[in-house]
Amino acid sequence: MATAREVRLRIRSVKNIAQVTRALQTISASRVRKAQEAVLNSRPYAHKALEILQHLSAIPEGEHVHPLLAKSPQERRSLVILITSDRGLAGAYNTNVLRIALERFNQDESFLPIGRKGRDLLVRLGKNLVGEFSNLPPEPSFIDVSAIGQLAIEEFKKEEFDRVFLVYTDYINLLRQQPTIKQFLPLELEMVENQPEADEKPRASYIYEPGQLELINLVLVRFIQLQLYEGYLESLASEHAARMVAMQNASDNALDLSAALTLEYNKARQLAVTSDILDIVGGAEALADSSK
Numbered sequence: 001m002a003t004a005r006e007v008r009l010r011i012r013s014v015k016n017i018a019q020v021t022r023a024l025q026t027i028s029a030s031r032v033r034k035a036q037e038a039v040l041n042s043r044p045y046a047h048k049a050l051e052i053l054q055h056l057s058a059i060p061e062g063e064h065v066h067p068l069l070a071k072s073p074q075e076r077r078s079l080v081i082l083i084t085s086d087r088g089l090a091g092a093y094n095t096n097v098l099r100i101a102l103e104r105f106n107q108d109e110s111f112l113p114i115g116r117k118g119r120d121l122l123v124r125l126g127k128n129l130v131g132e133f134s135n136l137p138p139e140p141s142f143i144d145v146s147a148i149g150q151l152a153i154e155e156f157k158k159e160e161f162d163r164v165f166l167v168y169t170d171y172i173n174l175l176r177q178q179p180t181i182k183q184f185l186p187l188e189l190e191m192v193e194n195q196p197e198a199d200e201k202p203r204a205s206y207i208y209e210p211g212q213l214e215l216i217n218l219v220l221v222r223f224i225q226l227q228l229y230e231g232y233l234e235s236l237a238s239e240h241a242a243r244m245v246a247m248q249n250a251s252d253n254a255l256d257l258s259a260a261l262t263l264e265y266n267k268a269r270q271l272a273v274t275s276d277i278l279d280i281v282g283g284a285e286a287l288a289d290s291s292k
Contacts, residue, residue, distance in 0.1 A: 004272055007265040011258055018254035021247045024089060028244035032174070034139060035237035039171055042230050049223045053216070066216055068153065068224065069186050072162035078109045079130065079161040081152060081184060081228065083168040083235040084118030086134050090239050091246035093169065094118070097179040097235075101167045104181055110161070112152060114232065130155060136232075142225070145232050149225035156185045168231040169238040175245065177238035182231070187224055 002010075082101050084094045094117045101118075102125075105111075110128045113119040119132045133148055152164050164185035170178045 002264070002268065004265055004268040007261055007268055011261045011265060014254050014258045014261060018251055018258065021250040021254060025244055025247035025251060028240045028247060031138065032237060032240035032244055035233065035240050036171070038139070039230075039233045039237050042226075042233055046223075046226055046230050049219065049226060053219055053223055066213075066220060067157060068220055071186050072159075075162040077161045078105065079112060079152060079155060079164045080105050080109050081112045081114065081148070081164065081166045082118045082122070083166075083232055084113065084115035085235075085239045086116045086136075088117065089246060090243040091249075093177065093239055093242035096177075097167060097169050100179045100181065104167075105165070112148070114148060140229075140232065140236070142229050145229045146225040149228040150221075152184065152228075153221065153224060161185075166228065166231050168235045171234045171237040171241065174241045177242060182227075184227065185224065187220070187227075 080101060082097070084097060088094070094115075098118060098121055108128075110130050111118075111122050112130050112132070113122055114133045114136070116134045119129070119134060122129060131151060136144055155161055156164055163183065166182045166184040168180055168182075170180045172178055
């Protein structure tokens with residue numbers, strides 16, 4: 001059994017750790033609110049941009065297909081943009097997104113990691129990296145992330161890769177974050193979901209100035225970069241939410257462990273006091289016997 005001094009030192013260490021975890025929990029709670037607001041503000045813009053892009057691509061104007069929308073018939077090489085965090089202490093956040101990425105892409109795909117955790121693992125596994133980005137600002141702007149999207153677009157235009165995928169964590173709520181794989185390039189123009197049936201009316205015809213191709217060239221590149229920006233915001237909110245929950249659980253466990261150690265310390269101290277009393281009584285009896 002540990003001595004009272006050893007248990008007292010363990011209690012002090014646990015309380016110090018609890019102070020750190022509570023501080024990290026408070027910081028993450030503050031940041032997750034800001035990240036959640038950023039995610040909710042970006043979704044309507046991305047939704048409307050997709051609507052406009054679908055309308056533009058549906059206008060018949062020749063047989064021209066934009067290079068970023070054209071599918072390769074072979075689809076041999078793929079580039080994977082993997083979004084993880086720069087720091088740990090976020091529960092299973094990094095583990096979940098890395099697991100689905102390595103389960104889906106376990107051949108000769110190349111990777112473009114965003115975040116040190118994903119980069120370090122890919123380097124240890126010997127994966128091919130076309131670049132890496134880390135230490136982005138805590139509250140990134142569109143400009144901070146658009147350069148990463150532009151790099152992926154250039155690699156796709158040079159036909160270095162047939163497809164580009166985005167692997168990130170979709171933020172649902174504070175307790176649920178879903179790792180997601182989305183095809184980034186060529187961009188798939190899916191129909192906008194959750195439209196009421198009452199709104200299914202013939203679309204109005206618009207005359208765009210400048211022409212269709214000029215607008216597609218402008219809107220398409222920006223929307224592709226917006227897809228990456230939105231995915232990064234979703235991952236950032238998921239990271240802070242996962243860290244907040246993990247630190248809350250760690251703080252609760254520290255309190256439970258501190259209570260258990262306090263009980264053990266009281267037992268050890270009581271045992272020491274009882275042992276001292278027995279020694280005193282034994283000594284007194286020995287003196288009494290010697291005096292007789």
